[in-house]
Amino acid sequence: MFKIPRLLVMMFLQYFVQGAWNMVIGAVLAAYGLKEIVGSTYSVLGIATIISPLFIGMIADRFIASQKVMGILHILNAGVLFIIPNFVESGNIVGFLIMIFIVGLLFYPTTALANSVSFRHIDGVRWFPIIRVFGTIGFMIVGLILGYTGFSSSINSFLLASGASVVYGIYCFTLPNTPPTSRNKKFSIRDAMCLDALSLFKDKYFTIFMLSTFILMITKTAYSAYLPVYLPVLGLEPASMMQIAIATEVLFMFLLSFLLGRFGFKKIILFGAICWIIRCMMLSLAATSDGNMFFYIIGALLLQGICWDFFFTAGDIYVDKKAGPEIKAQAQGLRFIVSNGFGVFMAASVCGFINNRVVTEKTLPNAGPQWQEFWIYPAVVAAIVAVGFWYFFRDKDVIMTPKKVESE
Numbered sequence: 001m002f003k004i005p006r007l008l009v010m011m012f013l014q015y016f017v018q019g020a021w022n023m024v025i026g027a028v029l030a031a032y033g034l035k036e037i038v039g040s041t042y043s044v045l046g047i048a049t050i051i052s053p054l055f056i057g058m059i060a061d062r063f064i065a066s067q068k069v070m071g072i073l074h075i076l077n078a079g080v081l082f083i084i085p086n087f088v089e090s091g092n093i094v095g096f097l098i099m100i101f102i103v104g105l106l107f108y109p110t111t112a113l114a115n116s117v118s119f120r121h122i123d124g125v126r127w128f129p130i131i132r133v134f135g136t137i138g139f140m141i142v143g144l145i146l147g148y149t150g151f152s153s154s155i156n157s158f159l160l161a162s163g164a165s166v167v168y169g170i171y172c173f174t175l176p177n178t179p180p181t182s183r184n185k186k187f188s189i190r191d192a193m194c195l196d197a198l199s200l201f202k203d204k205y206f207t208i209f210m211l212s213t214f215i216l217m218i219t220k221t222a223y224s225a226y227l228p229v230y231l232p233v234l235g236l237e238p239a240s241m242m243q244i245a246i247a248t249e250v251l252f253m254f255l256l257s258f259l260l261g262r263f264g265f266k267k268i269i270l271f272g273a274i275c276w277i278i279r280c281m282m283l284s285l286a287a288t289s290d291g292n293m294f295f296y297i298i299g300a301l302l303l304q305g306i307c308w309d310f311f312f313t314a315g316d317i318y319v320d321k322k323a324g325p326e327i328k329a330q331a332q333g334l335r336f337i338v339s340n341g342f343g344v345f346m347a348a349s350v351c352g353f354i355n356n357r358v359v360t361e362k363t364l365p366n367a368g369p370q371w372q373e374f375w376i377y378p379a380v381v382a383a384i385v386a387v388g389f390w391y392f393f394r395d396k397d398v399i400m401t402p403k404k405v406e407s408e
Contacts, residue, residue, distance in 0.1 A: 003121050003176050008134045010175055013168040014114045015135035017074070018107065019142040020161035021081060024152045025100075031153040032088050037097070042348060044097050048104025049341035066117050067175035070110050074169030077106040081162035085155035108340065112332035117178045119320045119328060128320075132313055133253035140246050197323070197330035205395035206322050210338050212273070212393075213315060216385045217343030219276050220312075222351045222378035227283070233367050234286065234293060241297070245304035252305030256313060265318050266393055272310030273386040279303045280379035287372035312339070351378075 026038045059069060080102050087096040118131050142160075146152040151160060201207045231241055260268055279300045286296035315335065323331030358374045361367035 004127060004131070006175055007118050007121065007131050009171065010114060010117070011131050011135040012138035012141075013164065013171060014111065014138070016138035016142045017161055017164045017168055018111070019139040020146070020164055021103070021158055023139070023143060024146055024157050027153040028088065028155060028157055032091070032155070034088065034091065034093065034096075037093055040097060041100055043345065044101045045104040045108075046341055046345035046348070048101050049108045049344070050337055052105045052109050063180055065180065066113050066120070066178040067172050070113050070117070070175075071169045071172030073106045073110050074165045074172060077103060078162045078165035078169060080106065081158050081165060084158045088155050088158075108336065109333060112336045115316055115320070115332045116328050117175060119332075120178050121176050127257070128317055129253045129256035129309070129313060132316075133250050136246060136249050136253065196327045197334045200322060200327075200331060200334065203322065205393055206319075208389065208393045209269070209315065209318060209395075210335070212269075212385050212389045213312075213335070213339050214343045214346070216273060216276065216311065216382060217339055217347040218350050219280060219378035219382045219385075221344060221347035222354075222375075223279070223283075225348065225351060226355060226374070230283070230287075230371055231297070233362070233364060233371065234297065236297065241301060244298065245301040248302050248305035249308055250305070252309040253313065256309050259310075260314060260317065265314060265395065266389075268310050268314050269318070269393075270386060270390055272307055272312075272314065273382055273389060275303050275306040275310070276382035277379050277386060279307055280375045280382060284372045284375035284379065287370075287375070288368045 025041060029038050029041065080099055084096065084099050084103070086092075087099055115128075118128055122128060122131070142164075145160070146157060149156070151157045201210070227242075256268075282296040282300040282303075286293045286300070289296060316332070319331050319335045320328060354377050355374060358377075359367065359370045361370055
């Protein structure tokens with residue numbers, strides 16, 4: 001009973017935990033004199049994201065109920081998060097990187113599993129956007145808590161994440177039962193290598209979508225990594241300005257199910273990619289536009305709901321529709337690896353190279369033209385994705401109809 005409310009709480013806690021440690025990790029390291037390893041930290045997390053989600057998804061698809069796997073992983077992760085402050089305070093870089101790598105191994109598979117659990121118990125097109133919006137709310141709430149308590153640059157953020165992870169881990173065992181869909185299937189090397197999920201790439205249109213996602217991560221990473229650097233150059237405070245973007249994400253998440261049912265995946269995902277172009281061009285124009293600077297920045301932030309929900313959240317639903325029932329958990333893990341694993345690892349390198357090469361000044365007016373040029377690059381990347389997706393993606397096999405959901 002009451003599956004939807006329980007899944008809402010699940011998604012809220014999933015992103016509350018993530019925000020508690022991931023949102024401020026760079027600020028924490030800088031505050032303790034470890035700014036030089038911020039890049040290495042994200043690279044390590046990217047590697048962890050590549051390694052674990054498919055394997056954990058295979059376990060959930062074949063051996064252990066998904067909600068139990070999530071509970072175990074979060075409780076284990078709570079222990080690792082609890083001891084990380086010791087390594088930060090002592091300046092033990094090697095120990096910290098090892099611990100954060102383990103955090104990545106334990107945490108990131110649970111994001112894909114949370115999606116998989118949701119899709120097993122709901123009509124994904126109708127309910128998933130609503131459930132997912134509570135993840136955004138969780139991310140907002142923990143951000144406000146970190147700011148109010150002063151934990152945003154303190155190792156106490158890891159302790160907050162640890163405590164929340166324990167609570168969430170215990171809560172996972174109360175979620176609707178999501179048993180393995182392939183429990184009786186004989187185990188093979190194919191299972192260990194997760195080739196069933198990788199076989200989805202035989203579908204031309206699935207491959208086109210995943211390739212589009214991989215490439216668009218350059219644009220997404222340019223925005224998420226360098227907007228907080230860019231806004232202070234313009235005299236704007238990043239934390240308060242970003243709340244505008246998050247608010248629009250909540251709004252469009254509620255509209256997504258209706259719009260998907262009306263327009264289908266191609267038009268919605270394509271429009272999301274187009275809005276990434278518009279967003280980056282507005283950020284570029286803001287760099288050298290004194291009178292209209294604030295207008296362009298607000299416009300770029302207001303596009304967050306369309307840019308994120310229409311492309312990435314709609315993509316989660318598309319992947320669920322394409323995957324067979326026996327590999328849904330692996331499929332969500334595969335999408336996460338392509339975007340947040342290989343995608344982020346590649347995008348961080350590309351964006352870092354471009355920014356270091358183009359932006360050499362720290363203040364206006366000299367920095368203005370440089371930032372204007374910088375934002376053109378991710379806009380061009382998004383344009384390439386949009387044109388390629390429009391021309392090559394013609395999947396008509398995914399039907400937007402309600403599905404029969406499982407009972408407990």
